Amino acid sequence: MLIVGNWKAKVERPQDAKRLFAAAKRVAEKKKHDIVIAPPAPFLGLLALGNRTKVHFAAQDVTETLGGAATGEVTATTVAAAGATYAIIGHSERRALGDTDAVVLLKVKHALAAGLTPILCVGEHERDADAQYLNDLRAQLTSVFGALSEKERARIIVAYEPVWAIGKQAKDGITPSDLTEMVLYIRKVLSEFLPARKASALPLLYGGAVESANIRVLAEASRVDGFLVGHASTDVTSFNALVKALG
Numbered sequence: 001m002l003i004v005g006n007w008k009a010k011v012e013r014p015q016d017a018k019r020l021f022a023a024a025k026r027v028a029e030k031k032k033h034d035i036v037i038a039p040p041a042p043f044l045g046l047l048a049l050g051n052r053t054k055v056h057f058a059a060q061d062v063t064e065t066l067g068g069a070a071t072g073e074v075t076a077t078t079v080a081a082a083g084a085t086y087a088i089i090g091h092s093e094r095r096a097l098g099d100t101d102a103v104v105l106l107k108v109k110h111a112l113a114a115g116l117t118p119i120l121c122v123g124e125h126e127r128d129a130d131a132q133y134l135n136d137l138r139a140q141l142t143s144v145f146g147a148l149s150e151k152e153r154a155r156i157i158v159a160y161e162p163v164w165a166i167g168k169q170a171k172d173g174i175t176p177s178d179l180t181e182m183v184l185y186i187r188k189v190l191s192e193f194l195p196a197r198k199a200s201a202l203p204l205l206y207g208g209a210v211e212s213a214n215i216r217v218l219a220e221a222s223r224v225d226g227f228l229v230g231h232a233s234t235d236v237t238s239f240n241a242l243v244k245a246l247g
């Protein structure tokens with residue numbers, strides 16, 4: 001399984017970042033799971049530059065600009081040069097700050113051009129009885145997949161993250177059966193953009209309230225290829241517990 005630890009802005013001290021990296025290395029050495037960590041940008045530079053460990057690195061975002069005169073922005077090229085091989089794009093916390101589908105597409109394109117693997121986050125804000133949320137999800141996927149070549153599409157990892165579950169505890173997260181349904185739906189949408197074999201091979205992650213209490217049952221019930229983990233990845237004890245629970 002692929003486990004992506006999204007540290008968000010929760011890890012603020014280099015000593016904490018180093019401790020979490022050491023824990024990730026121990027897990028990655030065992031080779032049971034692929035581990036990707038997404039530190040805040042300065043710690044990406046601190047930990048990932050010249051990285052020769054089995055842990056991989058993701059940027060939490062890349063700029064939609066082309067760089068140059070863009071104070072405060074960090075380009076896909078820069079994070080790749082700093083050692084990232086993945087980039088989380090379209091996270092709901094970025095979308096809440098103004099990333100539209102058009103911006104998300106630009107960022108995905110920049111990430112691809114820099115040789116990064118985009119982890120494209122999609123997910124509904126809430127579930128309505130009329131299943132409008134399925135259309136919203138389809139629109140988020142279509143706005144990116146519809147604008148890329150088949151070769152580019154096949155390089156994307158999709159992370160399904162329902163916004164209502166993010167930051168919650170496992171007990172308030174998605175049920176295994178709802179996740180199973182969503183995985184089927186997302187694969188169906190993807191099959192409109194890729195040949196069947198490639199659509200089913202595209203890595204699909206789940207994120208939102210993934211903790212040691214629910215990771216195993218979610219993995220067993222649905223056909224996800226891994227998890228995008230927020231808060232449970234930002235503390236060594238909960239990260240280790242999570243990996244142990246996954247088995």
Ligand code: PGA
Binds near residue numbers: 167207
């Ligand atoms: P959470 O966050 O695990 O804290 O719910 C997941 C995410 O936002 O990627």
